[in-house]
Amino acid sequence: MSIWDWLVLCGTLAFIAVYGIWKTRGSKNIEGYLMGDKSSKWWGICLSIMATQASAITFLSIPGQAYADGMGFIQIYFGLPIAMVIISITAVPLYAKLKVYTAYEYLESRFDVKTRTFAALLFLVSRGLATGITIYAPSIILSAILGWNLNLTTIVICGVVVIYTVSGGTKAVSVTQQQQMAVAMGGMLVALIVIVYKLYDDISLVDSVKVAGKLGKMNLVDFSLDLSNRYNFWSGILGGLFLSLSYFGTDQSQVARYISGESVTESRLGLLFNGLLKIPMQFFILFIGVMVFVFYQYHQPPAFFNKNELELAKQSPYAPQIKQLEEKGHQLFEEKNKETRLMVKSFRKYDDQAVEESKERLQLLSKEEAAVKKQVTETIGKANPDAELKDTDYIFLTFIMEEMPIGLVGLLIAVIFCAAMSSTSSQLNALASSTCVDIYKRSIYSNGSERHYLNASRLFTILWGFLILLFAIVAAQLENLIQAINILGSLFYGTILGIFLAAFYVSYIKSRAVFIAAIVAELTVLACFFATNIGYLWYNVIGCGMVIVVGLLVEVVSNRNKVV
Secondary structure, rough: OOOOHHHHHHHHHHHOOHHHHHHOOOOOOHHHHHHHHHHHHHHHHHHHHHHHOOOHHHHHHHHHHHHHHHHHHHHHHHOOOHHHHHHHHHHHHHHHHHHHOOOOHHHHHHHHHHHHHHHHHHHHHHHHHHHHHHHHHHHHHHHHHHHOOOOHHHHHHHHHHHHHHHHHHHHHHHHHHHHHHHHHHHHHHHHHHHHHHHHOOOOHHHHHHHHEEEEHOOOOOOOOOOOOOOOEEEHHHHHHHHHHHHHHHHHHHHHHHHOOOOHHHHHHHHHHHHHHHHHHHHHHHHHHHHHHHHHHHHHOOOOOOHHHHHHHHHOOOOOHHHHHHHHHHHHHHHHHHHHHHHHHHHHHHOOOOHHHHHHHHHHHHHHHHHHHHHHHHHHHHHHHOOOOOOHHHHHHHHHHHHHHHHHHHHHHOOOOOOHHHHHHHHHHHHHHHHHHHHHHHHHHOOHHHHHHHHHHHHHHHHHHHHHHHHHHHHHHHOOOOOOOOOOOOOOOOHHHHHHHHHHHOOOOOOHHHHHHHHHHOOOOOOOOHOOOOOOOOHHHHHHHHHHHHHHHHHHHHHHHHHHH
16 A cells, blocks of 8 residues: 555544544443443434444455345345334333343343343354454455454454443444444445446446346345245345344344433434435445446456465465466456457347347356366465465455555545444444343342442453454354354344343243243254254244244143143
8 A cells, every 4th residue: 555545544543543532531430331321312323323233344245245146135134124113113112211231131120130141141152253253354454455464463453442442432432433434435435436437438337237237246136935045035024134123122232322312212213214224325335346346347357356365376386277277267358358348339239139149158258267266266275275265355355455546545444444443342342231231240249339330341341352352363264254244143143032022022931931942942043054054044033933932832831730
């Protein structure tokens, strides 16, 4: 990067961190630290909710997901608006009435302490692991740019987030997220403008969309009912609904965002506007990935988007094979480029038959190109058995580093770091809140002062910062990062949601039955993950349904035994 890029990057990140520390200095009690003195407006809640969900993985991995598989990933969010309405009607007034610090406090009043603790532990495990991935994602970037050790980079990034989160708590998280979201969305808009501008001499925006559509990248909705298909309308509207209900209704990293609202109305409006804006936002980010795909139909893409691994392979005894594969890839690119231009000419002549002929030829060339890419990947693996062989998360990064003008490179890198900081800070704050309130204060030391629990919350923030560093170390072994986040959530969220739905709506189910049901449900979900090929979004439905069904059965059997 140039000196101007470094100035933009460092200046942006330093301003946000310092501003957050200064603006929220001086928390004197646990309510101010964990709930921000309940002073948030609806627009701040909405931005904070969106920023918490939109981690660096959103801006780093989703464009790569769209490049590889098209727009179908957006279907995961189809159930979200419905979930926002349900949560606004049910959970928000209940949490406000009970004046809880965490969502899991409610479970003790409805069931018992062991159910509250079990749900809190499920949250801590799932969110702790997921936060490790959100820290790992931006570490890829800085380590790739500077050649730093990946683990050292992770430590540096996490340290910055821990400092201002420890300082200001929930209010620091909310205040900094507003600036971070502004930088993130502004930077992504600039990226799209640059892509369109660079393509302008070859192809218009309208023709770009047509090309992407013909090559299967604008596949927004798939109505096929296939349980093994991760992304279709049904998994999105049902599995996505259950995932969203659990995430926004029971995950403390999100619950903390809206229970800090100054009124029930402000909290509800924040959630509802998130439901209105989330799908358009994800569409926009996915569309950028599709446009990057079109860009690389006119500009030669690298043989492997992780340039560090490619260069290492070129310095190994396998260098001749890599060179030969690169030459073959270049020939295929030239043929694809020529055929893509023919397709665009056919669009403009309204020659549908010619368009379809070009489409068929491009599909055949794409299959050959995929075969070459597979050989490149296998060769890199032979050259370095420890190499990271999944490069989709490097696609958008490669475009940024090689194609963005001076100054804008720093801005786009700042986008990814801002997203990482915003998401990680809220998750750290939630992990510390639940650990302090649901575990430490409830079951370990219940007679402390306000100052004691304030200091304990800060200490738990530091402790979780250390733990997620450990989780981040193994993140490199996972598949596409955005998928890994949602898979981890789906392994636990269905069970947590089932517990809360039983608490809200099924008064017949009592504490013993729901506890047994929750354990059975979680074991069932884990069995589905390890022993079947069921799409992970369905885990949310399975886990939730098992809690309700098994809970009812246990309660029925228990009552019959009492009668006998």
